[in-house]
Amino acid sequence: AQSVTQLDSQVPVFEEAPVELRCNYSSSVSVYLFWYVQYPNQGLQLLLKYLSGSTLVKGINGFEAEFNKSQTSFHLRKPSVHISDTAEYFCAVDIQGGSEKLVFGKGTKLTVNP
Amino acid sequence: DVKVTQSSRYLVKRTGEKVFLECVQDMDHENMFWYRQDPGLGLRLIYFSYDVKMKEKGDIPEGYSVSREKKERFSLILESASTNQTSMYLCAITGTGGQYEQYFGPGTRLTVT
Numbered sequence: 700a701q702s703v704t705q706l707d708s709q710v711p712v713f714e715e716a717p718v719e720l721r722c723n724y725s726s727s728v729s730v731y732l733f734w735y736v737q738y739p740n741q742g743l744q745l746l747l748k749y750l751s752g753s754t755l756v757k758g759i760n761g762f763e764a765e766f767n768k769s770q771t772s773f774h775l776r777k778p779s780v781h782i783s784d785t786a787e788y789f790c791a792v793d794i795q796g797g798s799e800k801l802v803f804g805k806g807t808k809l810t811v812n813p
Numbered sequence: 814d815v816k817v818t819q820s821s822r823y824l825v826k827r828t829g830e831k832v833f834l835e836c837v838q839d840m841d842h843e844n845m846f847w848y849r850q851d852p853g854l855g856l857r858l859i860y861f862s863y864d865v866k867m868k869e870k871g872d873i874p875e876g877y878s879v880s881r882e883k884k885e886r887f888s889l890i891l892e893s894a895s896t897n898q899t900s901m902y903l904c905a906i907t908g909t910g911g912q913y914e915q916y917f918g919p920g921t922r923l924t925v926t
């Protein structure tokens with residue numbers, strides 16, 4: 700079965716430090732990749748997506764992610780985090796590259812401390 | 814902006830009750846989805862619909878059914894609520910024009926006692 704693995708369930712960091720949230724997927728076909736953010740008591744909001752083209756994707760709030768086909772990874776990065784980045788982050792994969800049906804990882808809770 | 818509305822933010826029901834969760838979109842999107850979200854498990858797909866009166870099972874359809882009589886409305890039904898259905902329920906739709914990402918409603922936190 701196709702799957703998405705977020706390697707860290709919780710990531711604590713200090714404010715202004717860099718952060719990387721890791722995501723790996725299993726698929727033998729072309730995929731579309733997404734990162735979502737969920738703030739407390741809210742729905743999910745799209746941070747960025749990779750459909751094709753450049754493997755480095757920039758999103759909202761200063762986040763970026765890099766698609767690595769050989770390692771089947773799509774890690775999310777931010778060079779300097781803020782307290783307001785504290786949230787849960789979900790990696791998602793459209794495993795059939797256009798089916799619009801997503802498989803989600805279990806989430807990574809990012810906590811930014813002062 | 815795409816707007817997805819869910820009928821309730823918080824809901825408390827008793828075991829055995831029939832529960833309706835409603836999702837309404839304000840755009841002309843074909844694809845609508847229902848997920849449940851539990852701590853440590855991420856989002857799991859319950860049902861989805863590609864058009865009016867069409868539905869397909871997701872990964873965890875047991876104990877749930879859905880209804881889509883109009884394009885803008887997608888209902889999730891718990892025929893006989895059980896305590897293990899206590900969860901956050903999220904509705905989503907997909908964009909248009911080859912965007913592929915999903916847009917989410919604010920969620921309904923359901924507690925079954």
